[in-house]
Amino acid sequence: MGVPLSHEHVASPRRLGPLWTICALVAAFFSLATPSSAAPSAAAPITKPPMGWNSWNSFAGTIDHTVIEQQADAIVASGMKDAGYEYVNIDDGWWTGARDSGGNITVDTAKWPGGMSAITAYIHSKGLKAGIYTDAGRNGCGYYYPTGHPAYPGTGAEGHYDQDFLQFSRWGFDYVKVDWCGGSVEKLDARASYTAISDAITRATAQTGRPMVFSVCEWGGNQPWNWAPGIANLWRTSGDIIYWGERPAMSRVLANFDAAQHASAQSPGHYNDPDMLVAGLSGFSDAQNRTHLSLWAISGAPLIAGNKPSDMSAATRAALTNREMIAVDQDPLGRQGTKVAEDASGLQVYQKVLSGTGRRAVVLLNRTGSAATITARWSSLGLTGSATVRDVWAGADRGTFASSYATSVPAGEAVLLTVTGGDGTPPAGGAITGKQSGRCLDVPNGTSANGTQLQLQDCQGTPGQTWTRTASRQLTVYGTKCLDASNQGTANGTPVVIWDCNGQANQQWTVTANGTITGVQSNLCLDANGQGTANGTKVILWSCNGQPNQQWTAPAA
Template sequence: MGVPLPHAQARRAKRPLSPLWTVCALIAALFSVAAPSSAAAAPAPITKPPMGWNSWNSFAGAIDHTVIEQQADALVTSGMKDAGYEYVNIDDGWWTGSRDANGNITVDTAKWPGGMSAITAYIHSKGLKAGIYTDAGRNGCGYYYPTGHPAYPGTGAEGHYDQDFLQFSRWGFDYVKVDWCGGNAEGLNARTAYTQISDSISRATAQTGRPMTFSVCEWGGNQPWNWAPGIANLWRTSGDIIYWGERPSMSRMLANFDAAQHPSAQSPGRYNDPDMLIAGLPGFSDAQNRTHLSLWAISGAPLIAGNKPSDMSAATRAALTNREMIAIDQDSLGRQGTKVTEDASGLQVYQKVLSGTGRRAVVLLNRTGSAATITARWSALGLSGSAVVRDVWAGADRGTFTSGYATSVPAGEAILLTVTGTDGTPPTGGPITGKQSGRCLDVPGATTANGTQVQLLDCQGGSGQTWTRTASRQLTVYGTKCLDASGQGTANGTPVVIWDCNGQANQQWTVNANGTITGVQSNLCLDASGQGTANGTKVLLWACNGQANQQWTAPAA
């Protein structure tokens, strides 16, 4: 479990945060769970992760109608539109921040002849959809962090939510991305502000009949995966994947991928967003592009390109338009893939269950500095018998294998596979009961919140007491949460909590013949604190000592 500290990293900041600023961000995060002012309507009825193009990574604030029209044209001529890339999203820099006497946004017609309605009409004429950008606060990113931005104050929507989102809809926009630079600096509550925005979008849709896909760009500091699924279609889970003026980096890309691992929040129409694609930007190799796209596809993440479609290599075009990769990303089940095994540090296997029978997408990811063999075992994928393996990037079938597939993966790269076999019989869930107490391992209140410490409670048979042992040695509850040693702790007293399943060793357990349950990472025992037997007794890790408060009965694997 890697608990990200609440942060409010500047969207494109290039300087470190001060200690005082960080403390303020932590305090703000603690209050971010305040109840929204009203119940937001459902976001736009999309059913697959959005695909398209965004102007920021290649053009920053240097955009006008010519830039946008050229890239829209290129989406068509390059084959990206036919592959599914449909949104043309105009990011920061389109607006100077001025309003008329009635508070309406004024548009520079030298940059946007005919206004914004004209550019959406052009995009629509190509069979594409149009997206627009704003900020939840009064002043947008250019005011606080002018690098790469026009340094205009007042480019945010605060105080004009109903007015601005109705204007966007009337202009013909189909997608709106709402940033958090002004929101954070002005001390807004993230959940409340974005809920108000969702309400405004809903009201605009009711007036115009045009739904808008809603992208929350809050950077993950206020844990939007816990509240955004009810109000938005996608939500950023981390800082930018690239800051203006920097070259793409594998470390930043992997960090954003890791920060987006919240599978229980994702479902059709609701997506964790690890940020726009950097595939095709100068500084990334073809192999790095394929690794990047493999990870976004296994995650079911939005595929919003950030390169220049008007000027890309044949290899970049082939990678972005690979139909098998796109089919994995766009699979109708809408699931986020999860890590299932890591036999050695940095040698990881991720799987995504696909629609149909016995179908899986698999990524073999080598985070180390040397080529290594990685094995995907069918038991860890929930498959039985033999299965057929296909290498997506090679476009080649690799054959039929009886128990798993092993191949060498180059250093710092990934291999993307599809595996088709027979679904195994799912393990049966049941209670985990303490021998000393006779009470059940329980998630308090049947909550699904990450970090909730488990306890002892009278056995009641509810969902918060139904545990399943998986082939990868996890103990799962609710289907997507795992029993977890908090903070990857290995010391006596480490709380045992629930967390999104991620395949890490602190979520792997050995159920022993003597009734103990030991953590694979810590080799410590699951322990009822202080030999307690009362309802509410917390469960933690402790050195194994053979006492009855460390003995349990568990469901069969």
Template sequence: MPHTPSPAARPPRTAVVCAAIIALLAGFVAVAAPATAAAAPITKPPMGWNSWNSFAGAIDHTVIEQQADALVSSGMKDAGYEYVNIDDGWWTGARDAGGNMVVDTAKWPGGMAAIAAYIHGKGLKAGIYTDAGRNGCGYYYPTGHPAYPGTGAEGHYDQDFLQFSRWGFDYVKVDWCGGSKEGLDARTAYTAISDAISRATAQTGRPMTFSVCEWGSQQPWNWAPGIANLWRTSGDIIYWGERPQMSRVLANFDAAQHPGAQSPGHYNDPDMLVVGLSGFSDAQNRTHLSLWAISGAPLIAGNKPSDMTAATRAALTNREMIAVDQDPLGRQGTKVAEDATGLQVYQKPLSGTGRRAVVLLNRTGSAATITARWSSLGLSGPAAVRDVWAGADRGSFASAYSTSVPAGEAVLLTVTGTDGSTPPGGGAITGKQSGRCLDVPGGTTANGTQVQLQDCQGSPGQTWTRTASRQLSVYGGTKCLDASGQGTANGTPVVIWDCNGQANQQWSVNANGTITGVQSNLCLDASGQGTANGTKVILWTCNGQANQQWSVPTA
């Protein structure tokens, strides 16, 4: 739903450099913090359907029952779509004298417990919606909503989430309209909600999948993995009354690139699908699904299952695409190459030996050939290629696969080859002067962490890979060596960041032992000619000194 305001009214996004600082100050909780009991024990990205994109606030028991029926009859349930999520508009905002939510029984005969029971009777799971603030989206952004106050849970967290659990709901989505307007701190509010869900689960024995819908404004990828199953990373993919736009799909995909935060049971959420909505072609539907699948993102449909074309049904229920999305490793795909601007290659490790999912994405206005090289995928030797949407094996290829991709579209592949014992070109980068290794402190994966010199230990944080796109990647290609803030001045910190293919992540390894930034033309430098453990690595004007000379693995 349009849980966020229009682009003009939406709160401004914090600058990228601030995100890095916040991540550091937050203690790198993105991957280190254990999930609390509030995070339901799911192991794959949620799949299901949500009411907002097609119905907005115009929902009642008939609408929800019809779509639940269609989820079954269309084959979507058999393909894995299991949640029926009731979004905003289900509640008038009224409470009784005891503060309990009052439900309009004309719209919901038997109350919300009855609709949850109906959904369960279809072999599906039931989801419900609220806001972290005292008032909700309908109060602050009435366009497309029934205009009513009091649609949030703030001040009633324990009461409301216990009620949701008692009604029988298996999934709860918590929006941020009230939280944003009322000046709440997102991490504090959603942690309190997580604790309330934990207490509810302890009383009822019913865990609820917890969806944080905070729009990415306070960098939830840095703290939500410890308290929730999924967290929105951006604004809405569609605003009420608009037609879907590929530019919005791409923007939400880009904003969800936080692979260090994702693990089985905990997922970056680029928002609901617009597959099957009026205005999107079948090719756009497949491109959209390819991007969500390579991301390992939740697949929450927003169309009308009761009224969709055969092509939409086929796309949503494609078992090979779903298998990529639902792969048990739970990894998020990352960009590994961009030979020309807008011609991008993304890869996602899959369970099993030597298996990768690959998306070839053409963001340009003309058809173009895009090449996936096995060296960028961490594969060696010949590899077999399969085109997922065509359902066709393309053959075995020695070192790369190239194909023409139409303008604005994507090709989704699976590639099966041979894993190396280390990534191609993988190994330590050692300083000539110090004899110590280029190291990510503490093995953290937090964006913005400055690299240092450290005794060589062969750890994952010291195993660097030279890619065909001139990146120096670590942690299996999920993070890249990065000139912080795209800096080009002496003293710019050298950090790790999600691989994005930009020039500040491209490096030239030179015959004289130096490593220079493609964007800055400055040298990788052990600060102050330091040789001790913990010496920070920066950019500096190339001067031929030994603290700028490195031993680098062969590409």
């Protein structure tokens, strides 16, 4: 029977399939992002999503110096290095011996002649950077779910954080991915464990002068997007994109893409990680490769290839090294694209604000089983006037269009565009505050679940209190959720909730000069229920009456 291809070995709330999970190695050194608990970084953070290659998807635990050297050579020879792929990440299977009496990691020199310092030296000699793998718990993933190589106890980092990460740095590694198999089995506190690891990496860097990118591979069960931006450069948001013995599936690609939609957590140097790429693996077509890469690019996700660079088709090489796609992914603003329209179920428009005046990347995604026309409207993109359109994969300019662009998208595929228009100023975000209560419109407990009813809460500046007014009259939170009249309700008392943005009229609002926020579909006002002013007061729709519990201050459009 098959063993899942990655290391989500223990049940996780975000599990998508068999148990195992691997983190798509990618990250950057610490923590300019979340304020409170972040330790000061000993090195400058990266400012763009990491690009590179990881050994797991193609080789699992069957790796040695020959495998890694061959793939490093191919990354250079294929043009991947010149396109920006710089990390060569050695995943699980590198460590097959017990610790010595001093608790130090031992290495099989038959597999790694000269030890791990020798393999990092080889990688560096090619102008590339080297990545390594470990686990936050006492034992690594291979201990619980063998992958064809001997598994020894004690191959996780718990109890040896300072010792192990200093050793990785001394060996010359530039990147470290930390899995969660042992952490999950031992029921460790994810935030506390990864924070301790972050601190250990900082101390190691202070001693060696070598920074290491830090990739948290917790699988999303403990909502790392809420805490990892302060301690790491990237964090996995879901289970593995492919499991042992399986072929890649677009359903898994889409599921991981959806699970990574946490735009408010992402900023330059800190990235949601939907897992490594399956582009180029057996079973995926060239069109599926392009769709997969389009979704990762619009997300600003790490681009960590998982194929065999030494054995890939010309079409796979062309897709992975497409400079325009990479430029969308690597845009210096570091934004994550968000859904801005869905005129019909499964026909979706995503946009990403790019650096420069009036520049957007757009993905037209057809999740249905039939070809369909999808329209991107400039009003949904925050653009005014006419705009020019370029098809990234075709490498072709499509022309200048007055207010929108429509094209047919094959079933299960995506079109990646860049659009340049007359207004490059993205909408500003901020709090929506009740005039009567002085409290903020709040998503309870920072949840992102569809249907969560909004409330009043003390203003704290959290992501669940940060709203953005879009040109299409939406009020969005977390980048992907919209203020929504529940079930398209138009009656007094209809709960006001968050829901995936879909462009429907029950998600469109008019912010008036007198402070009311009125539903376009219902013509009812946003209302603090029962004129309540206490924390936890529910927010509903009610007939507009001019009372202060219906008056709000909102961010500028």
